[in-house]
Amino acid sequence: MKKYRAALKVLSLSLVLSMFLAGCGAGKTPALSSQVNSSISGETVKIGVLAPTTGFMSTHGEAIKLGAQLAEELINKDGGIGGKKVQVVIEDDKSDPAVATEKAKQLINKDKVNFLIGTGSSAETLAVVPVAEQSKIPFIYSLDGECKTCALDDKSKKSKYIFASGPTPQMLLNNFLPSMMEKFGKKVYFVGSDYVFPHFMNDIAAKIVKNNGGQVVGSEFAPSETTDYSAIINRINKEKPDVLFLTLPGTAGTTFVKQARQFGIFDKMAVTGSATFDTEAYSAIGKISDGVYVVNRYTDLLDNPVNKTFVDAYKAKFKPENPIGPTASSGTYGVMLAIKAAVEKSGSIEADKVVIAMEGLKLNLPQGEVEIDAGNHIFNQHIYLMQIKNNDYQMVKDLGIAKHPDFEDCSVGK
Amino acid sequence: MGFGIENVLNIITAIGVLAVVTVGLYIILGLMQVINMAHGDMVMLGAYSVVTFTKMGINYWLAALFSAFFVALVGAIVELCVVQFLYKTGNLSTMLATWGIGIVLQQTIKLIFGPQGEFVDVPVTSMINIMGIEYPAYRLILFLLCVVILVGIFFILKKTKAGLLVRTTMDNRIMAQAMGINTKNVYLFGFISGSALAGLAGALIAPITNISPLMGLDYVTKSFLVVISGGVDSMLSTIGGSFIIAGFQTFFNGFMGATNSWMTVLVIVIIALWVRPRGVFSKK
Numbered sequence: 001m002k003k004y005r006a007a008l009k010v011l012s013l014s015l016v017l018s019m020f021l022a023g024c025g026a027g028k029t030p031a032l033s034s035q036v037n038s039s040i041s042g043e044t045v046k047i048g049v050l051a052p053t054t055g056f057m058s059t060h061g062e063a064i065k066l067g068a069q070l071a072e073e074l075i076n077k078d079g080g081i082g083g084k085k086v087q088v089v090i091e092d093d094k095s096d097p098a099v100a101t102e103k104a105k106q107l108i109n110k111d112k113v114n115f116l117i118g119t120g121s122s123a124e125t126l127a128v129v130p131v132a133e134q135s136k137i138p139f140i141y142s143l144d145g146e147c148k149t150c151a152l153d154d155k156s157k158k159s160k161y162i163f164a165s166g167p168t169p170q171m172l173l174n175n176f177l178p179s180m181m182e183k184f185g186k187k188v189y190f191v192g193s194d195y196v197f198p199h200f201m202n203d204i205a206a207k208i209v210k211n212n213g214g215q216v217v218g219s220e221f222a223p224s225e226t227t228d229y230s231a232i233i234n235r236i237n238k239e240k241p242d243v244l245f246l247t248l249p250g251t252a253g254t255t256f257v258k259q260a261r262q263f264g265i266f267d268k269m270a271v272t273g274s275a276t277f278d279t280e281a282y283s284a285i286g287k288i289s290d291g292v293y294v295v296n297r298y299t300d301l302l303d304n305p306v307n308k309t310f311v312d313a314y315k316a317k318f319k320p321e322n323p324i325g326p327t328a329s330s331g332t333y334g335v336m337l338a339i340k341a342a343v344e345k346s347g348s349i350e351a352d353k354v355v356i357a358m359e360g361l362k363l364n365l366p367q368g369e370v371e372i373d374a375g376n377h378i379f380n381q382h383i384y385l386m387q388i389k390n391n392d393y394q395m396v397k398d399l400g401i402a403k404h405p406d407f408e409d410c411s412v413g414k
Numbered sequence: 415m416g417f418g419i420e421n422v423l424n425i426i427t428a429i430g431v432l433a434v435v436t437v438g439l440y441i442i443l444g445l446m447q448v449i450n451m452a453h454g455d456m457v458m459l460g461a462y463s464v465v466t467f468t469k470m471g472i473n474y475w476l477a478a479l480f481s482a483f484f485v486a487l488v489g490a491i492v493e494l495c496v497v498q499f500l501y502k503t504g505n506l507s508t509m510l511a512t513w514g515i516g517i518v519l520q521q522t523i524k525l526i527f528g529p530q531g532e533f534v535d536v537p538v539t540s541m542i543n544i545m546g547i548e549y550p551a552y553r554l555i556l557f558l559l560c561v562v563i564l565v566g567i568f569f570i571l572k573k574t575k576a577g578l579l580v581r582t583t584m585d586n587r588i589m590a591q592a593m594g595i596n597t598k599n600v601y602l603f604g605f606i607s608g609s610a611l612a613g614l615a616g617a618l619i620a621p622i623t624n625i626s627p628l629m630g631l632d633y634v635t636k637s638f639l640v641v642i643s644g645g646v647d648s649m650l651s652t653i654g655g656s657f658i659i660a661g662f663q664t665f666f667n668g669f670m671g672a673t674n675s676w677m678t679v680l681v682i683v684i685i686a687l688w689v690r691p692r693g694v695f696s697k698k
Contacts, residue, residue, distance in 0.1 A: 054628060058529035194673045222672030225632045227623055228431075228660070230424040230553070231667035237420075254531055254624035262550035262622065264541055284531030284624060322530075 045081045045349055047088050048107030050118035055095025056224050056250040057120030059280040060327045064118050064142055065090055066318055067332025074313055081340045089113055095120055097127035104128045108135045114349050117335050118142050122197035129412055133159050136351050140165055142331030146200040149377040150410035161355055164378040165335045167297050169204040171402035172383055176295040177205060178212045179385060184270040185242025186214040194221040196411060198247035201274050205245055217241050224252045233263045246273030254284040261288050279325025279393060294386045298326035298367040299393040307366035323392045334365035378404045419547045421668040425661050427553045430560035431619060432660035433653050436637040438611035444646040445584045445604040448508045452516035454634025456609050459485050460616025461625045462523055465532045474537035482614035489609020493602050524627040536621040556618055568649050580604060643683045645693020654695035
């Protein structure tokens with residue numbers, strides 16, 4: 001009995017301690033690496049891919065992995081990047097910022113990649129940004145989120161090697177929210193997962209709502225691993241909002257939506273959100289998200305030749321059961337096409353030359369026209385209002401090309 | 415504060431669900447002093463099983479039963495092939511072995527189904543009117559099922575011969591052996607029962623939570639907190655522990671943010687363990 005009690009005590013102490021420590025983020029300073037990976041390993045361009053295939057961002061991680069594999073295959077079939085073969089090195093960062101830091105360093109120092117792409121949550125991205133910048137490796141992160149392209153020591157300047165492929169909350173919401181309020185009513189309730197991206201998203205959304213004459217009737221956040229949202233759902237029902245705005249990425253969104261539907265939320269208000277109804281999570285949320293309005297940078301139903309090539313190739317290679325989402329298409333495949341274009345434009349794979357080539361680069365990607373902003377390194381891109389219907393993301397309206405204002409709300413270096 | 419009926423209902427359904435998820439762990443822990451780190455993953459297996467069975471067209475409730483049987487089978491294989499050799503070598507080895515098995519289960523499911531999660535619909539979508547509040551019928555049914563299951567186990571343990579054998583072995587293995595009880599079989603039975611209950615719990619919570627290969631992690635942590643804070647003296651300890659973890663969390667979440675609620679619960683657990691290290695609801 002004694003042995004068992006001792007083991008139980010150790011276990012209990014470590015469990016409780018680890019849960020506290022898990023809350024204390026991962027803002028650790030990375031080791032400096034002064035190596036410059038400008039040498040070509042043979043005739044290959046190596047792209048490091050941080051894909052969270054496990055952890056709460058696993059749906060996006062899987063999409064990143066597949067997007068990268070398809071891009072590698074198609075680009076090489078097409079002659080590679082400037083005649084050189086492209087090779088992707090994919091690592092699982094487990095949706096964990098600490099692991100992301102380690103894997104980024106491993107990709108840079110051991111695998112000697114020329115470029116870094118990927119990462120899932122903002123927490124992971126923020127962990128990798130300083131590593132990439134200090135190692136002088138261009139890093140184009142795949143997912144949308146608040147601006148992270150400002151310099152580590154000066155928020156009004158861009159960081160040299162960091163680029164954002166996905167839209168910021170401002171870009172997504174500036175036209176979307178007024179459209180929703182016009183359609184359904186001015187009372188909005190916000191729910192989000194308790195970490196940096198949902199907080200930023202919901203804060204900005206709240207500002208836009210108020211600036212357009214709306215009323216924020218509630219705003220709350222829950223840990224990503226919450227298994228029971230009933231208390232929150234009850235409060236939402238009490239407040240009777242017109243629009244429910246959810247920022248619950250990954251598995252958190254599935255749990256919430258399943259429970260909310262049982263409480264009749266979907267019948268009582270318009271449900272929308274950011275990152276919650278991601279195409280990548282569609283298999284888990286599935287038909288119960290029918291009717292939900294979504295704003296994003298991509299739907300696989302977009303009608304342009306680049307998208308057609310991508311969708312046909314993706315369907316042939318992976319035979320997906322569910323719609324193809326922005327992370328695979330815009331965040332990964334599109335990003336690799338952007339790297340290819342920039343390398344070919346600059347005639348070199350030296351990081352310093354490529355980043356200059358990327359600034360102002362105009363591209364036709366599966367998501368439509370994109371221009372890489374020279375001022376803030378964010379992809380200026382079309383934003384689409386969509387509705388989930390008939391098992392796909394139907395285009396309702398093209399809200400036009402969005403730009404992000406300078407480095408507003410940049411979360412780097414905080 | 416206006417603490418409504420719906421908050422009370424939330425609290426009791428949350429307690430019921432956590433108790434049923436934990437009771438499988440409790441049986442294995444209380445009976446064999448085995449810390450089954452694969453417990454959460456067996457819950458996950460139960461959820462995936464019910465998804466598979468319902469996709470085959472089987473009625474949801476039957477599918478839940480089949481899931482329990484399936485996970486019981488997996489539990490039997492685990493006990494016979496791995497765990498039974500480790501009883502004598504102490505807790506660390508069983509913890510490590512079951513942790514490894516948990517990882518194998520997670521990765522196998524991920525290989526078969528992919529990481530993106532599965533979906534199974536609630537068998538009952540209606541709402542019931544209780545004292546003026548509309549509440550989801552399935553949550554209430556789930557709660558009633560939890561009560562039935564817990565009472566059932568209590569009954570089996572206290573009133574049947576099999577239960578007597580289990581309790582005897584739990585009390586004193588050597589004495590039980592001396593009296594001619596085949597404790598090896600009792601242990602096997604215990605592990606199978608614990609696994610079956612984990613599987614059943616997984617099947618029952620599948621419609622109201624996300625189903626992904628790593629979902630077990632959330633439940634194994636909560637289950638361990640339940641047995642640690644409640645104690646392992648009896649089923650009542652498990653229920654008491656569930657009250658502390660799920661009950662308090664839902665209670666606090668009724669008027670505090672979710673993160674703060676969880677932190678408060680953890681602080682309560684630390685204090686409770688300091689005051690009563692064997693668990694709040696244990697005999698000492």
